[in-house]
Amino acid sequence: MRAKDAVGRYGEDVAARHLTDAGLEILARNWRCADGEIDIVARERGALVICEVKTRSSDRFGMPAEAVTRRKADRLRRLAYLWLQEHPAGGADVRFDVVSVTRSPVGAAVVEHLRAAF
Numbered sequence: 394m395r396a397k398d399a400v401g402r403y404g405e406d407v408a409a410r411h412l413t414d415a416g417l418e419i420l421a422r423n424w425r426c427a428d429g430e431i432d433i434v435a436r437e438r439g440a441l442v443i444c445e446v447k448t449r450s451s452d453r454f455g456m457p458a459e460a461v462t463r464r465k466a467d468r469l470r471r472l473a474y475l476w477l478q479e480h481p482a483g484g485a486d487v488r489f490d491v492v493s494v495t496r497s498p499v500g501a502a503v504v505e506h507l508r509a510a511f
Contacts, residue, residue, distance in 0.1 A: 400496065404448025405432055408492035409484075417442060421472045424476060431472050440486040443473045445510075448494040457493040458507055463469075466511040 409419055414434055420441075421434040433444035445465070447457035466489065473487060491510040495503040 395500075400448050400450060401446075401494065404492075404494035404502075405446050407448075407494050407502050408434040409433060409446065409506060411492065412444065413441075415506065420480075421476075424472075426472070426475050427499075428475060429468055429472050431469065431476060434476060434487075437488075440488050441473075441482045442488050442490055443469060443476075444490045444492055445469055446492045446494065448496065450496045452495060456505075457495060458491045458505065458510070461491050461510065492511060 405422065409422060412433065413419060417435040417437045419433060419435050424431045424434055431443055432446040433442075435442040435444060435453070445461055447460050449457045469489060473489070476489070488509050489511050491507040493505040493507065497503065
């Protein structure tokens with residue numbers, strides 16, 4: 394496994410644990426289709442939550458959430474539409490969150506959960 398992939402996997406594990414601890418129910422992780430991947434699909438009080446996870450080892454190149462560009466947000470919207478075609482949500486609200494994870498050389502990672510980020 395490449396170092397970048399290992400950092401990403403670590404961040405997704407931390408994010409999933411954080412979301413679960415915050416009361417969200419994880420429905421899917423790393424859902425893939427021909428058009429791309431959704432990191433985490435969750436449910437919170439009836440709302441469907443599409444989560445993009447961004448992980449960095451430092452903030453030298455900016456905060457992790459800053460890597461979610463308009464292009465990435467548009468892509469996630471398209472992927473959410475495709476997910477909903479396979480998994481009808483029965484009219485539930487759909488929300489797009491970003492979970493930002495910054496690894497710490499010592500101690501716990503810093504996690505920031507941006508609800509309704511876009």
